[in-house]
Amino acid sequence: xxxxxxxxxxxxxxxxxxxxxxxxxxxxxxxxxxxxxxxxxxxxxxxxxxxxxxxxxxxxxxxxxxxxxxxxxxxxxxxxxxxxxxxxxxxxx
Numbered sequence: 001x002x003x004x005x006x007x008x009x010x011x012x013x014x015x016x017x018x019x020x021x022x023x024x025x026x027x028x029x030x031x032x033x034x035x036x037x038x039x040x041x042x043x044x045x046x047x048x049x050x051x052x053x054x055x056x057x058x059x060x061x062x063x064x065x066x067x068x069x070x071x072x073x074x075x076x077x078x079x080x081x082x083x084x085x086x087x088x089x090x091x092x093x
Contacts, residue, residue, distance in 0.1 A: 004047060008038035008054075025065050033058030 012034035019028040036057045037050040 002041060004050065005038055005041040008034050008041055008050070012038060026062065029058045029061030029065060032061055 012031045015027055015034065016031035018024070019031060033054040033056075037054040040050045040053055041047075
């Protein structure tokens with residue numbers, strides 16, 4: 001196996017572990033992108049295609065995570081309507 005494969009595999013593992021330990025949703029898509037790039041290297045696809053796949057997969061997953069987070073976060077902010085905000089506005093003042 002080539003150096004590119006091990007580089008992508010180490011990046012995928014390192015970012016994946018850091019994402020789990022930090023409970024960070026925004027770095028996990030980059031681990032998935034690196035994993036896809038490692039798979040392409042294993043299949044002997046060119047490095048240029050690996051970088052394009054890394055960027056495309058990471059970008060698509062990052063967008064999906066961001067959209068899901070945007071739908072989830074407003075329910076838990078202060079001064080919003082809904083049962084999650086009951087009693088919080090009085091505590092803030």
